[in-house]
Amino acid sequence: HSDDGYRGLSNLSFNIMKITFYGGAKSVTGANYLLEDGGLRILVDCGLYQGSKYAEELNYEKFPYDASTIDFVFLSHSHTDHTGRLPKLYKEGFRGQVIASNPTLDLAKRALPDNYSLMKIEAEREGRELLYSLEDLENTWTLARGTDYEQKIELKNSVTAVLHDAGHILGSTITELNFNGKGKKIYFTGDLGNPPTPLLNPPYFPEDADFVVVESAYGNRIHEDRVHRKEILEDFIVETMNKGGVLMIPSFAMERTQELLYELNDLMEHKRIPRVPVFVDSPLAINLTEFYQKYPNYFNKQATHIIDS
DSSP: OOOSTTSSOOEEEETTEEEEEOSSSSSSSOOOEEEEETTEEEEEOOOOOOSSHHHHHHTTSOOSSOGGGOOEEEOSOSOHHHHTTHHHHHHTTOOSEEEEEHHHHHHHHHHHHHHHHHHHHHHHHHTOOOSSOHHHHHHHGGGEEEEOTTOOEEOSTTEEEEEEEOSSSTTOEEEEEEETTTTEEEEEOOSOOOSSOSSBOOOOOOSSOSEEEOOOTTTTOOOOOHHHHHHHHHHHHHHHHHTTOOOOOOOOTTTHHHHHHHHHHHHHHTTSSOOOOOOOOOHHHHHHHHHHHHOGGGBOHHHHHHHHO
């Protein structure tokens, strides 16, 4: 754990390896973890701080390490609090390799320009410099390497990596790092899914870890049952229609919108609600939905069967 921001940061060391938490600790945004092993330097995630004005100010602070010395950046998934400062890392000198699942790269390439447009408006309104330029954003992707789940990736110094399914959003990963020279294995979970989900498989369950760095945003909370959640949605739709009204559902453009479309379709297919017009009023959500059509092999068997039929 660490204090918010870059002060009082703690780290874990073992056999000369060291993990330092530069974000996503004592706060749920700005994920940024540095793992060092001899001359090898690996980042897991490079996210924006989001939420309060204080949190957003942290985005403008210089990275507390030399960005030009980072060899690899692994992205656990495409949410902005895990990817949003990647172009800033490029701006500060990073020229290593960005590694993520193919869906994560596709989604991030579509979502970050949208985020950049919003940041540009805010920067102009507040009279401040942009966090990074559009050129930095575009150049970042020249360093990117996409991969699939369960593929062995050779790094340096006899270190290898494998990406596993985290079940959180399309393409989300658990990063397994194998330090073969030391016989140590570390897993970074990123954000974990809450199974069962309408579209995705449950998270991979590691059984051979020496260390696990685990996301814990909802670690002290019990969610309602998925079936009950769907019944609540159905009740609201029926109540609204009986009143002759229009139901408006604010939703995240990534994953939540696609899950809602899937659930609404299922309710209609099973005649639990009448067939009524459904409108997605978000250009970004519509664009991102195209990638869900591109990667059906990442869905669970039930979702794949329903889509095929």
